[in-house]
Amino acid sequence: MSHMGYSCLMALDRDQVLRSAAALLTRKSTATMDEVAKAAGISRATLHRHFAGRDALVRALESLGIAECEAALDAARPEDGPASEAVRRLIRAFEPSAGLLAFLYTENQLFEGEEQNQGWARIDERLTALFRRGQEAGEFRIDLSPAWLTEALYGLLASGAWAVSDGRVAAKDFTHMIAELLLGGARRTDA
Amino acid sequence: MSHMGYSCLMALDRDQVLRSAAALLTRKSTATMDEVAKAAGISRATLHRHFAGRDALVRALESLGIAECEAALDAARPEDGPASEAVRRLIRAFEPSAGLLAFLYTENQLFEGEEQNQGWARIDERLTALFRRGQEAGEFRIDLSPAWLTEALYGLLASGAWAVSDGRVAAKDFTHMIAELLLGGARRTDA
DNA sequence: CTATTGTGAGACAAAAATGTCTCACATGGG
DNA sequence: CCCATGTGAGACATTTTTGTCTCACAATAG
Numbered sequence: 001m002s003h004m005g006y007s008c009l010m011a012l013d014r015d016q017v018l019r020s021a022a023a024l025l026t027r028k029s030t031a032t033m034d035e036v037a038k039a040a041g042i043s044r045a046t047l048h049r050h051f052a053g054r055d056a057l058v059r060a061l062e063s064l065g066i067a068e069c070e071a072a073l074d075a076a077r078p079e080d081g082p083a084s085e086a087v088r089r090l091i092r093a094f095e096p097s098a099g100l101l102a103f104l105y106t107e108n109q110l111f112e113g114e115e116q117n118q119g120w121a122r123i124d125e126r127l128t129a130l131f132r133r134g135q136e137a138g139e140f141r142i143d144l145s146p147a148w149l150t151e152a153l154y155g156l157l158a159s160g161a162w163a164v165s166d167g168r169v170a171a172k173d174f175t176h177m178i179a180e181l182l183l184g185g186a187r188r189t190d191a
Numbered sequence: 192m193s194h195m196g197y198s199c200l201m202a203l204d205r206d207q208v209l210r211s212a213a214a215l216l217t218r219k220s221t222a223t224m225d226e227v228a229k230a231a232g233i234s235r236a237t238l239h240r241h242f243a244g245r246d247a248l249v250r251a252l253e254s255l256g257i258a259e260c261e262a263a264l265d266a267a268r269p270e271d272g273p274a275s276e277a278v279r280r281l282i283r284a285f286e287p288s289a290g291l292l293a294f295l296y297t298e299n300q301l302f303e304g305e306e307q308n309q310g311w312a313r314i315d316e317r318l319t320a321l322f323r324r325g326q327e328a329g330e331f332r333i334d335l336s337p338a339w340l341t342e343a344l345y346g347l348l349a350s351g352a353w354a355v356s357d358g359r360v361a362a363k364d365f366t367h368m369i370a371e372l373l374l375g376g377a378r379r380t381d382a
Numbered sequence: 383c384t385a386t387t388g389t390g391a392g393a394c395a396a397a398a399a400t401g402t403c404t405c406a407c408a409t410g411g412g
Numbered sequence: 413c414c415c416a417t418g419t420g421a422g423a424c425a426t427t428t429t430t431g432t433c434t435c436a437c438a439a440t441a442g
Contacts, residue, residue: 026297029220029221029297029298030220030221032398032399032400033399033400033401034399034400042419042420043419043420043421043422044400044420044421045402045403045419045420045421045422046418046419046420048400048401048402049418049419052401053400053401054399054400084378087377106217106220106297107220131377134377138379139378139379140377140378140379141371141375141377141378141379141380143367143371144368144371144372144377145360145368147354147359147360148354148359148360148364148368148372149372149377151350151351151353151354151359151360152347152350152368152372154350155346155347155349155350156343156346156347156350158346159342159343159345159346159347160342162342163338163339163342168338168339168342169336169338169339169342173339176334177335177336177339177343180332180334180335180376181335181339181340181343181373181376182372182376182377183376183377183378184332184375184376184377184378185371185372185373185374185375185376185377185378186278186322186325186331186332186335186340186373186374186375186376187275187330187331187332187374187375187376188329188330188331188332189332189380223428223429223430224429224430224431225429225430233389233390234389234390234391235390235391235430236389236390236391236392236432236433237388237389237390239430239431239432240388240389243431244430244431245429245430
């Protein structure tokens with residue numbers, strides 16, 4: 001039965017295609033379907049077999065991004081332990097998805113579809129809840145709103161992903177640099 | 192002599208066209224020249240009179256962005272006084288250009304032209320120099336590299352611009368939220 | 383008023399991207 | 413071996429976007 005082989009290989013392929021598409025579209029958001037296909041190492045015909053068109057491709061990217069964010073949130077257990085530690089776990093869990101997230105964060109003002117926006121709203125909610133919890137526990141300062149901290153987390157994840165992919169910072173420092181900046185800032189505290 | 196009237200009005204128009212183009216392209220990077228023109232409130236013909244094509248438009252946006260960043264750096268005197276204060280002045284000086292900068296930061300991996308890249312390299316250099324100065328003065332922690340702090344500053348400026356334009360944070364808090372997060376982080380220090 | 387200048391609207395062809403086919407080929411299971 | 417399935421290459425019509433042009437109109441300086 002070739003059906004198993006089909007779904008298995010397809011799923012892997014599709015995932016990799018989406019990832020390379022995200023990587024390309026982040027750098028060159030006006031890239032052609034043909035360029036996307038070449039970047040993924042497949043032909044335009046095959047790309048078109050998987051995704052009916054450019055819109056479908058972007059929507060698929062968004063769905064994947066939402067799913068990965070949800071999974072990362074689940075894995076990081078944001079409700080457990082000190083909020084600072086939860087933020088660290090969260091950033092570590094987000095790291096593999098950071099490239100995709102960077103693309104979506106800069107592009108997602110595009111669609112206002114029902115499902116998609118609900119997905120992001122849910123993720124935003126879980127993130128702001130974490131920062132709110134940290135504030136209520138007296139762990140985080142209260143003059144920076146949870147909404148802003150959430151926004152900043154997205155921005156820093158995107159900056160980190162780009163800085164790593166451009167070689168401006170080492171990949172192994174990704175989590176540390178984002179977490180330390182977000183939590184502790186640039187100022188010395190042991191002075 | 193109508194020449195004065197010409198250059199005067201044109202300069203203003205051109206600037207406003209570029210700004211609305213940046214605002215639109217940030218949200219929808221695949222926007223058509225026609226959409227850009229409509230967003231600027233002018234006809235496609237007029238847009239095309241100012242900018243030969245899409246490339247020319249983006250290049251003009253980049254030139255404007257570089258010029259504004261240089262001007263902001265000059266105005267903020269990054270070499271004077273405590274580095275923290277210099278960073279605050281810098282963020283305040285960057286605020287009017289943040290929307291434009293957000294677009295360029297997410298899109299500038301596009302061109303690798305000589306002049307443009309030199310312009311950005313120069314700005315990067317001045318920013319990293321400021322963070323390096325802060326580290327050498329013992330004001331900033333040394334485990335976050337100046338290159339990363341520079342990158343993070345770009346990212347936070349972009350996040351701030353989007354958050355403000357989407358109404359997620361108040362415009363008046365722009366400088367404070369970015370400066371405090373970048374310098375002090377989310378963690379309470381007075382606990 | 384009159385001439386100049388910039389503009390908007392629209393026509394138009396050229397170029398680019400997209401969506402849809404067909405066909406030959408490779409691979410892997412039966 | 414033979415067949416089914418996914419693929420790459422490329423042809424093709426369609427659609428979209430672009431670049432260029434013309435013309436009428438408004439504003440403004442002289």
